[in-house]
Amino acid sequence: MTTSEKNNPQNEEPIALELRQVGKVFRSDTGARVKALEDVNLLVHQGEFVTLLGATGCGKTTLLNLIAGLDNVDGGILRLGDGLRFGDNIAHVFQHYTLFPWRTAVSNVSFGLQMRGIPRVERHVRAEALLGKVGLKGFENAYPHELSGGMRQRAAIAQALAIEPKLLLMDEPFGAVDDSTRTELQQMLTDVWQENQTTVLFVTHNIDEAIVLGSRVLVFSERPGRIASEFKIDLPRPRDRMTQEFTQLFIQIRTALSVQLD
Numbered sequence: 001m002t003t004s005e006k007n008n009p010q011n012e013e014p015i016a017l018e019l020r021q022v023g024k025v026f027r028s029d030t031g032a033r034v035k036a037l038e039d040v041n042l043l044v045h046q047g048e049f050v051t052l053l054g055a056t057g058c059g060k061t062t063l064l065n066l067i068a069g070l071d072n073v074d075g076g077i078l079r080l081g082d083g084l085r086f087g088d089n090i091a092h093v094f095q096h097y098t099l100f101p102w103r104t105a106v107s108n109v110s111f112g113l114q115m116r117g118i119p120r121v122e123r124h125v126r127a128e129a130l131l132g133k134v135g136l137k138g139f140e141n142a143y144p145h146e147l148s149g150g151m152r153q154r155a156a157i158a159q160a161l162a163i164e165p166k167l168l169l170m171d172e173p174f175g176a177v178d179d180s181t182r183t184e185l186q187q188m189l190t191d192v193w194q195e196n197q198t199t200v201l202f203v204t205h206n207i208d209e210a211i212v213l214g215s216r217v218l219v220f221s222e223r224p225g226r227i228a229s230e231f232k233i234d235l236p237r238p239r240d241r242m243t244q245e246f247t248q249l250f251i252q253i254r255t256a257l258s259v260q261l262d
C-alpha cells in the first residue's frame, strides 16, 4: 500500500495516476550518473489537488515530465487512470513558459482548440475569455516578446486551461508573478479546479501556496527525490492564512522540508 492510500482510505474516486517504485537516472555529458528519482510511490485520485514541495534539484520537474510522457521511467510502474491521454486531456504548464513566438496571445491560447477542430470563432471567444480570467485583457493580440515574463506565464496558464484538461501538471507556474497577482491566480486556479473537477499536480517552492491550494501536500526528499512526507489539508476554502490551523500546518511542513535540507 502506498503512503497516499494509507492517508486516504476513504477516497473512492477513480484513480487518476499511480506510481510504484518509480526511479529515474540521468547520464550527464561527462558520463556521470545522476539519480534524480528513487522509489517514488504515489496514488492520486481524480479531483485531487496535490502540491509538491522540495529542494531545488530534487527531481520535481523530472517527475512531472515522466507523468507527461516526455521522458521514460528507469524503473517501477507509472500508470495513468482510464481515459487520460497526453495530447488529449492532460495539460502541462512548464517551469519556463513555452509559447509559440510567432503566434499572438489569443492564438497561442486557442492552439489546443484548433488542434481539436473547434471552429475559429468559438475558439477565439473561449481563448479571449480565458485571457481575461488570467488578467491579460487588452493583450490578446500581443506577441510573446511584447509581454513581460509574468504575463507570458499567465498566457501559458490560459493555454493549458483552454483544453479543459482532466489532469493538469503545473511546474512552479506562479514563480514569476508579483504577490498580488499570485493571490489572484491562486483563486482563479482554485475556481477552475472546483468547477471542472480537474486533477492537479502543482510544484511550488512556496509553503504558503502549497497549503492554500492543495488538498494534499507532498514533501520530497533531497536527490534522489522520493516522497518523504505528506500532509492532508482539510481546511475550508477559500483558505484563511490567519488561522491557527494554517499556521500549525505551515510550521509542520517547514520542519519536514528543513529536515530534508539538513
Ligand SMILES: Nc1ncnc2c1ncn2[C@@H]1O[C@H](COP(=O)(O)OP(=O)(O)OP(=O)(O)O)[C@@H](O)[C@H]1O
Pocket (backbone or CB within 6 Å): 026, 027, 028, 034, 035, 036, 054, 055, 056, 057, 058, 059, 060, 061, 062, 063, 095, 223
Ligand atoms: N536531461 C537531464 N540530463 C541530465 N541531468 C538532468 C536532466 N534533467 C534533470 N537532470 C538532473 O536531475 C536532477 C533533478 O532535476 P529537476 O529539474 O527534476 O529538479 P527540480 O526539483 O525540478 O529542481 P528546481 O526546484 O530547481 O526546479 C538534477 O540534479 C538535474 O541536474
Ligand SMILES: [Mg+2]
Pocket (backbone or CB within 6 Å): 060, 061, 062, 095, 171
Ligand atoms: Mg524544476
